[in-house]
Amino acid sequence: MKNELDVIIIGAGPIGIACALECKKNGWHYLVLEKGALTNSIFNYPKNMTFFSTSEKIEIDDIPFISNKPKPNRDEALEYYRRVVTSNKLNFHLYEKVKTVTKNEDLFHVVSEKNEYIAKKVIVSTGFYDIPQLLNVEGENLPKVTHYYKEAHKYALQDVIIVGASNSSVDAALEIWRKGGNVTMVIRGESIGERVKYWVRPDIINRINEGSIKAYFNSEIIKINEFSVDIKTPTKNINILNDYVVALTGYLPDFNFLKSMGISISNDDKEIPTYNPDTMESNIDGLYLAGVICGGNETHKWFIENSRIHAKMIANHLKETI
CATH class of the missing domain: 3.50.50.60 (FAD/NAD(P)-binding domain)
Structure with a gap:
């Protein structure tokens, strides 16, 4: 069965959640697909991990993140992002891995392990925590x-x-x-x-x-x-x-997945995917990148604090085309 949507978001981390909030505010028919748990990377962090950033710098869409100390821990982050998703009734399909994304004329054909979808636009916010160096x-x-x-x-x-x-x-x-x-x-x-x-x-x-x-x-x-x-x-x-x-030697984005969609990757050690820094649109029209995935092997370049803005940048561009 093929489900037609305005936007499919791949990846249910904080930036994927931020993208979903923007889609809901604009009334777009959207769906977030995630191969693991909600905020899967944070879920897999060490149990006692404390964030480098203070809570207000990793909150999304001006929804207050209240923590016991200035720098929140893993469990507080999981609770915060989970509550953002549930209280806003965002549309998520968890434990549904995306296998392929192909573009046919003006529409994207997205095949997951459980279903097939048609979408006008696709946002990839898959992070980099799944492939260890x-x-x-x-x-x-x-x-x-x-x-x-x-x-x-x-x-x-x-x-x-x-x-x-x-x-x-x-x-x-x-x-x-x-x-x-x-x-x-x-x-x-x-x-x-x-x-x-x-x-x-x-x-x-x-x-x-x-x-x-x-x-x-x-x-x-x-x-x-x-x-x-x-x-x-x-x-x-x-x-x-x-x-x-x-x-603990670091982790890498899934470059093969990006390349399978047709996204160009820089031919150097940084392996940075191609995107417009003003709109976050990749070299494929209608296919956007958001969050730490934008940094390629420079996994320290983008993080929650400085990539939250990607969701609004993408939404502003989508308003012109949806």
């Missing part, structure tokens, strides 16, 4: 290796390697150490990342300096074994005992 080393497929971190209890009394020096890596290292894990960090660079949350960065540096958390800088894992890990350091290769590897 791999280490590409032998043993990475062992059960003890994960590219996602949820909570520390599992790692208590265990020898744990954290790969990376970003916010997620630092949060995991500190939480696991405080829950009794023996933590070693393996970091490609020469220091903890400059973009690490300012109230956390001194904590991890102090823990490393005092020896509570071991850190190998300018180093990388070269092989993961069942009970140990081989590490290349600036002076020599070493082997250390290990129970778990938590490789």
Whole structure:
């Protein structure tokens, strides 16, 4: 069965929700399709994660986000965005993955795992949290290796390697150490990342300096074994005992999905998709990009705080064409 709509929004994160609010305000027949849970990326964040931004900077459409502290945590964000969707009776289909998007003359044919749709316009706001950047080393497929971190209890009394020096890596290292894990960090660079949350960065540096958390800088894992890990350091290769590897090396957008729709991607390491910065329309007429997906591999460029405006930019352009 084919359902005809004005707009289909792919991705039910905060920016997808913002796009849905704009569609509702304008009276357009719209639908949001999401392959996972509502705000799936936030749902998969660590349980104790605190946002870098204050609550008012990640609220959408001037709907107040009240949190217990200036910087909200994961659970507060889930509650806020869920209430925005339910109280505004927005039209969402969750756990319905989009398989293909093709354009035939002036209409888009969208095929999901459950249905087929026809739409005048499509907005893609799929984020980048689903495809981890791999280490590409032998043993990475062992059960003890994960590219996602949820909570520390599992790692208590265990020898744990954290790969990376970003916010997620630092949060995991500190939480696991405080829950009794023996933590070693393996970091490609020469220091903890400059973009690490300012109230956390001194904590991890102090823990490393005092020896509570071991850190190998300018180093990388070269092989993961069942009970140990081989590490290349600036002076020599070493082997250390290990129970778990938590490789928080970042995530990538689904470039193949974008390319399958005909969206052009820059031919360099940044792999930035093509879009008009004034309207957010891609190189395909009627197909728009919103949120962090716009940054390609520069996943730090766009986030909730500075991409909320994409929804209104797209809506203003759609008013001229719907």
